[in-house]
Amino acid sequence: MFTFFNSLAVYAAHSLEEQAQMRQFLEQAGIEHSVSAVDTNAPNGLSPVISPALLLTQEIEYLFYVYKKDFDTAKGLIQKSWRWEENA
Numbered sequence: 001m002f003t004f005f006n007s008l009a010v011y012a013a014h015s016l017e018e019q020a021q022m023r024q025f026l027e028q029a030g031i032e033h034s035v036s037a038v039d040t041n042a043p044n045g046l047s048p049v050i051s052p053a054l055l056l057t058q059e060i061e062y063l064f065y066v067y068k069k070d071f072d073t074a075k076g077l078i079q080k081s082w083r084w085e086e087n088a
Contacts, residue, residue, distance in 0.1 A: 002034040002065050010074045011064040011082075019062040025082060026064065031074050034065045 010033075013019040019035065026033045040059045066074045 006068055007065040008068055008071045009063045010066045013062040029077050031066055031070055036063045
């Protein structure tokens with residue numbers, strides 16, 4: 001289980017497409033991860049639950065968390081192999 005004490009944010013995606021591709025990338029690399037969606041316009045502190053409509057209309061940041069023990073491996077793989085290019 002991912003908790004504040006045993007995980008670190010390793011990547012932040014800024015679209016549903018990028019988030020889906022990063023999930024696939026980490027799964028193929030065999031790195032266990034968790035994703036948290038955050039409304040970037042919400043005030044700091046407790047945020048409301050993000051609805052499907054909000055996911056499509058607001059600026060959402062998808063934070064990818066990995067276990068602390070896997071952080072260096074995940075970070076290295078992302079830096080070495082990850083290329084995000086938004087389709088225009």
